Amino acid sequence: MITVMLVDDHAIVRTGLTQLLSTVPDIEVVAEAGGGVAAVALMDSKAPQVVLMDLAMPDMDGIEATRRIMAGWPGTRVIGLTSYSDRRRVLGMLDAGACGYLLKESDPGELVRGIRAAVAGEAPLAPIAAAALLHARVDGASLGELTHREREVLEALASGLSNRRIGDRLGISEATVKGHLTHVYQALGVSDRMSAAMRAREMGLDANPSS
Numbered sequence: 383m384i385t386v387m388l389v390d391d392h393a394i395v396r397t398g399l400t401q402l403l404s405t406v407p408d409i410e411v412v413a414e415a416g417g418g419v420a421a422v423a424l425m426d427s428k429a430p431q432v433v434l435m436d437l438a439m440p441d442m443d444g445i446e447a448t449r450r451i452m453a454g455w456p457g458t459r460v461i462g463l464t465s466y467s468d469r470r471r472v473l474g475m476l477d478a479g480a481c482g483y484l485l486k487e488s489d490p491g492e493l494v495r496g497i498r499a500a501v502a503g504e505a506p507l508a509p510i511a512a513a514a515l516l517h518a519r520v521d522g523a524s525l526g527e528l529t530h531r532e533r534e535v536l537e538a539l540a541s542g543l544s545n546r547r548i549g550d551r552l553g554i555s556e557a558t559v560k561g562h563l564t565h566v567y568q569a570l571g572v573s574d575r576m577s578a579a580m581r582a583r584e585m586g587l588d589a590n591p592s593s
Contacts, residue, residue: 384501387413387430389421389447390463391439395486399434406494418442422450430458432497435480437464437471445474452479459500463493482506527569535562539575540582 386409388396396414403409413428415421417439433451437444448460462475462483472483484496485508496506528536531552538548545559552559567573570581 384409384432384497385412385428385430386410386432386434386497387415387421387424387428388434389415389418389439389444390434390436391416392436395436402490402493403497409494409497418444418447418450421447422454425451425455425458429455432500433458433460434463434497435460435475437462437466437475445471445478448475448478448480461496461500461506484508528566532562532566532569535559536566536578536582539563539566540579542579 386403388399388411390396390399393416396416400411400414403411412430413424415424419441421433421435422442433448435444435448439447444462444464448462451458451460459482460478460480462472462480463486464471464483465486475483481500482496482505484493484506488496488508492508499506531554534552535548538551543551545556545563549556549559563575563578567578570578572578572581
């Protein structure tokens, strides 16, 4: 039997999830918590194998609650279950130690499969979470291939500066700027200034141009 704790500040959500999971023969809801503080407090007495964790809660958000649960009970499998699908929240939840991330609008069957997958040591991820991880890895790998000077050139390009003005800002020739950009394009997997600028902004490398 897979034991589960539901953490959500909306009672109607907890009730709906409890009713849904009560129909699954190999899953048992052993605890409910209306916030992160209560969830952490219940861990010793309830010891759930899986925690379905909401993100936005008034007393302690799901990211911090997940971080504390993983620190105290590292064998627990936490799955983020939320309406939020933005990349920052997804990565924050996974960085805190969650093994998966599903959306509340997911099909009930996907939720059940996610719980089972978590216990089996797998990582149940909604497509939005998988995409966030992929982009984070690609971004990290791309930046890791750039020298400090190349990153400076990329930041300036993302600010909208021409090659000449980039050179003036960094104290290098326009030809040297072009040479740096050739490697930048290769590292980012792009072929033009606009695409490189867009990728730089996605990675937070958008420096403000100087006057």
